[in-house]
Structure formats: structure tokens, C-alpha cells
Amino acid sequence: MSQSLKDSVNKGVLELKPYEPGKPIEETQKEVGLDNIIKLASNENPLGMSPKALKAISSATDLNRYPDGNATQFKEKVASEYNLKPSMVTVGNGSNDIIEFIAKCFLSSADTAIFSQHGFAIYPLAIKASGAEPIKVEAKNWGHDLDGIADSVKENTKAIFLATPNNPTGTVLSVIELTTFLKKIPSNIIVLVDQAYFEYIEDEQYKVPFELINEFSNLVISRSFSKAHGLAAFRLGFSISSEEIADFLNRVRQPFNANSLALIAGVEALNDKKHISESVDINKKGLALAEEFFEKLGFDFIKSYGNFISFDSKMDSDKSFKYFLSKGIILRSLKVYEMPNHLRVSIGTENEMQQFFSTLEDYAKFLSK
Numbered sequence: 001m002s003q004s005l006k007d008s009v010n011k012g013v014l015e016l017k018p019y020e021p022g023k024p025i026e027e028t029q030k031e032v033g034l035d036n037i038i039k040l041a042s043n044e045n046p047l048g049m050s051p052k053a054l055k056a057i058s059s060a061t062d063l064n065r066y067p068d069g070n071a072t073q074f075k076e077k078v079a080s081e082y083n084l085k086p087s088m089v090t091v092g093n094g095s096n097d098i099i100e101f102i103a104k105c106f107l108s109s110a111d112t113a114i115f116s117q118h119g120f121a122i123y124p125l126a127i128k129a130s131g132a133e134p135i136k137v138e139a140k141n142w143g144h145d146l147d148g149i150a151d152s153v154k155e156n157t158k159a160i161f162l163a164t165p166n167n168p169t170g171t172v173l174s175v176i177e178l179t180t181f182l183k184k185i186p187s188n189i190i191v192l193v194d195q196a197y198f199e200y201i202e203d204e205q206y207k208v209p210f211e212l213i214n215e216f217s218n219l220v221i222s223r224s225f226s227k228a229h230g231l232a233a234f235r236l237g238f239s240i241s242s243e244e245i246a247d248f249l250n251r252v253r254q255p256f257n258a259n260s261l262a263l264i265a266g267v268e269a270l271n272d273k274k275h276i277s278e279s280v281d282i283n284k285k286g287l288a289l290a291e292e293f294f295e296k297l298g299f300d301f302i303k304s305y306g307n308f309i310s311f312d313s314k315m316d317s318d319k320s321f322k323y324f325l326s327k328g329i330i331l332r333s334l335k336v337y338e339m340p341n342h343l344r345v346s347i348g349t350e351n352e353m354q355q356f357f358s359t360l361e362d363y364a365k366f367l368s369k
């Protein structure tokens with residue numbers, strides 16, 4: 001009898017499709033034969049990293065040594081920055097790591113975990129890989145339907161994954177909405193509030209504070225250095241939680257998951273308030289202009305609180321994606337997010353945005369032909 005590895009691989013893994021990242025610039029250059037390609041596809045900071053972080057990593061030494069497995073200095077920096085205990089901080093190889101730690105610690109094949117329609121694609125991946133069953137709750141006005149999520153909790157639900165601002169819709173939850181929701185959720189269910197885009201929020205009512213974990217012991221809040229901090233290549237993120245949860249998460253963390261350069265850059269990024277405010281500023285201007293252009297040209301868009309904005313391209317987004325690609329602009333098709341006609345554009349530099357707007361004008365003409 002022939003034996004198949006398909007019989008051996010975990011059932012959840014068999015059903016997975018790998019995460020599809022934004023198209024890389026080099027590959028696109030070859031494909032479309034243009035030198036000048038702009039990538040507005042992965043919500044990266046167009047200004048790059050903090051000059052302070054760059055300087056610090058340039059003079060880093062001892063790179064023959066393993067990183068500090070406990071990330072002591074980094075955790076102390078985070079703790080002092082936000083007035084917390086270092087033992088509440090869990091360090092991730094990107095905040096993506098935190099999502100996986102939660103799945104590893106709390107989910108197995110007998111369990112269910114909840115995420116929202118149009119929610120971040122990594123949640124169902126991590127849930128399925130753990131063998132648990134994902135429950136997808138229909139979105140409401142593109143955002144998370146918190147009542148719907150609370151109603152979907154089952155006896156065997158162990159985790160709920162929420163991003164605010166959410167990627168790819170850009171929608172937010174207010175502190176009041178989230179607090180009301182958390183009161184309804186049993187305290188044995190982990191709730192991850194993913195704040196990868198936190199720095200871009202300006203309106204206080206949407207800034208969910210770390211202090212909320214004092215009230216809700218099942219709450220985990222994650223942050224990323226890949227977006228506003230401009231350190232996507234380094235892979236660094238962290239979570240804040242109770243010491244008890246942090247202890248669990250650290251048990252499944254590989255010993256040196258955050259590399260030495262990332263840890264050094266992360267500390268400096270947190271120090272460099274000027275770079276953060278410049279990054280937020282350029283984003284604010286770019287977002288406002290994008291809204292203006294979408295309105296002027298008659299494209300429906302979803303109001304965004306992140307560093308990207310999603311709009312209805314009025315045709316199959318695999319096709320509209322290709323249109324922009326042929327003009328040298330890499331966007332993101334949102335088909336896999338059940339948004340078959342939507343494209344997401346990351347907010348770039350002023351020049352990049354001008355190029356996008358002028359291509360959008362051409363695209364509008366192309367549609368009306």
C-alpha cells in the first residue's frame with residue numbers, strides 16, 4: 001500500500017494556502033520591463049527607518065554572539081516608555097510572532113477561535129495551523145461586528161483576534177466599544193487587540209490603552225515596528241499582557257526570535273519621536289489627498305485610520321491590479337479578503353502619491369471608455 005505524506009501532515013495544514021505578500025519591486029521590474037517601479041503594497045513607511053536607529057545599528061558590535069535571548073534592554077525600554085513591568089512584555093519576530101504564540105499556547109484541535117470577515121489574513125492561517133477551527137464573523141460596514149463576535153462565542157472558543165485599525169479596511173474600534181465588548185467575553189478566552197497601526201491614530205477615542213489589561217486579564221495588545229517605525233525588514237514586534245500570559249507566550253517562543261540589530265533599532269525607534277511624528281504627518285497628508293482624488297474621480301473608498309486606504313476599483317481587482325502594475329505601481333488586490341473589486345494602496349511619499357493619482361486619473365478614463 002502506498003503511503004502519502006498527505007495522510008501524515010496535520011489536517012489544518014493541509015487546508016492552508018500560504019500568505020501572499022505584496023509583490024517585490026525587483027521581480028516586478030523584470031516582469032513589466034520598467035525601471036521605475038513604486039511599491040505601495042505592504043504598508044511600509046516610505047521615509048524609511050529612524051536615522052537614530054540607522055546610526056545605532058551601523059555601529060553595532062558583537063554580531064558573532066547570539067542576541068540577548070531575554071531582550072532585556074529592549075523590554076526595559078518598552079516598559080519605561082509605557083510605564084509597565086518588563087515581565088508584561090513579550091518580544092516577537094514581528095508582531096506576527098505574537099499571533100502564532102497565542103495560537104500555540106491556547107489552541108488545539110478541539111477548540112475554535114474567532115476572527116472577523118475582512119480581518120488580517122494571518123489570523124485564520126495561525127488558527128488553522130494549530131488544528132483549531134476558525135469562526136469567521138461577518139463584518140459590519142467593513143468593520144468588526146463586536147456584538148456578532150460576542151454572540152459567536154462557543155463553549156470551546158479559546159481566542160479572538162481583532163486588529164484596530166484593521167488591515168485591509170482601515171476601520172477602528174473605539175475604547176468604549178472595545179471595553180463594552182470585553183465585559184461580555186469570558187475571562188478564559190484570549191482577546192488579541194492587534195495595534196500594528198497604532199501610531200497613525202490621532203483621535204483619542206480610538207487609542208486603546210495598555211492599561212486596559214489591568215481590567216481585563218485575558219487581553220493581549222500587540223505592536224509592530226514594521227509600519228510607522230519603518231523597520232519591516234528587521235522583524236520586530238511585542239505584546240503587552242498580564243505577567244501570567246506573558247509567561248505562557250514566552251514558553252513557546254524560540255530562544256533568539258528577535259535578532260540583535262532589530263533589538264537595537266527598536267530601542268532607538270522608540271526614542272526618535274521626531275521620526276514618528278514626521279511619518280505620521282506625511283501619512284496624514286497623503287491620506288487626505290487620496291480621499292480627495294477618490295471623491296473627485298468617483299471611486300468609493302473606506303475611511304482609513306492606518307497608513308493605507310482601500311477603494312472599489314469598479315472591476316475585478318486582479319485585473320485592476322494588473323492595470324496599475326503595467327504602469328509601474330504595485331498595489332494590493334483584496335480578493336483574498338472577500339473584497340473582489342477592492343484595491344489597497346499604501347500611503348507613500350508625496351512623489352509616489354502624485355504618480356499614483358495621475359495613474360488613477362488614467363485608470364478612470366480607461367474605465368469610462
Ligand SMILES: *Cc1c(COP(=O)(O)O)cnc(C)c1O
Pocket residue numbers: 043093094095096097120163165166167194196223224225226232235236237
Ligand atoms: C502588518 C501587520 C502585522 C504584522 O506586522 P509584523 O510586525 O511585521 O509581523 C500585524 N497585524 C496587522 C493587522 C498588520 O497589518
